[in-house]
Amino acid sequence: xxxxxxxxxxxxxxxxxxxxxxxxxxxxxxxxxxxxxxxxxxxxxxxxxxxxxxxxxxxxxxxxxxxxxxxxxxxxxxxxxxxxxxxxxxxxxxxxxxxxxxxxxxxxxxxxxxxxxxxxxxxxxxxxxxxxxxxxxxxxxxxxxxxxxxxxx
Numbered sequence: 001x002x003x004x005x006x007x008x009x010x011x012x013x014x015x016x017x018x019x020x021x022x023x024x025x026x027x028x029x030x031x032x033x034x035x036x037x038x039x040x041x042x043x044x045x046x047x048x049x050x051x052x053x054x055x056x057x058x059x060x061x062x063x064x065x066x067x068x069x070x071x072x073x074x075x076x077x078x079x080x081x082x083x084x085x086x087x088x089x090x091x092x093x094x095x096x097x098x099x100x101x102x103x104x105x106x107x108x109x110x111x112x113x114x115x116x117x118x119x120x121x122x123x124x125x126x127x128x129x130x131x132x133x134x135x136x137x138x139x140x141x142x143x144x145x146x147x148x149x150x151x152x153x
Contacts, residue, residue, distance in 0.1 A: 077142050086134035086141075093136040097123035 045053075085091030096102040100120035104127040108116045119125040130136045 082139055082142060084140040086131060086138055088133045089131035091138040093131055093138040094128040095131050097127055097129055102127040
């Protein structure tokens with residue numbers, strides 16, 4: 001090997017300088033250095049904790065979903081026309097009084113064949129009452145429209 005004055009010549013190895021071709025050999029890759037990453041470790045949860053978390057998430061979803069569902073149904077129902085006749089009063093808006101059977105007079109048998117007739121106290125002698133389902137309109141209210149909101153404050 002010739003000597004030269006360059007600094008690279010001093011680092012030159014004689015084992016790689018052979019003129020005969022060598023067989024390709026695989027060199028082992030140097031081991032990778034592990035970087036100090038912050039690791040996210042799986043939390044060790046028991047079955048009761050998982051159930052409790054699941055119930056909490058479902059409860060929140062139901063608590064938000066049900067009122068939203070009802071509000072959208074009310075909005076959609078108000079957009080549609082309601083022409084269905086009331087079922088209890090058959091669309092008349094009045095129901096026959098149950099006490100006097102629509103006569104307006106109540107007959108009471110006292111005894112010994114005596115009877116007494118008096119004005120019906122339930123319907124005031126009219127024989128009919130305003131339908132409690134449709135409030136006298138004759139149109140069947142929708143399910144969500146039947147709710148009564150009472151302010152008890």
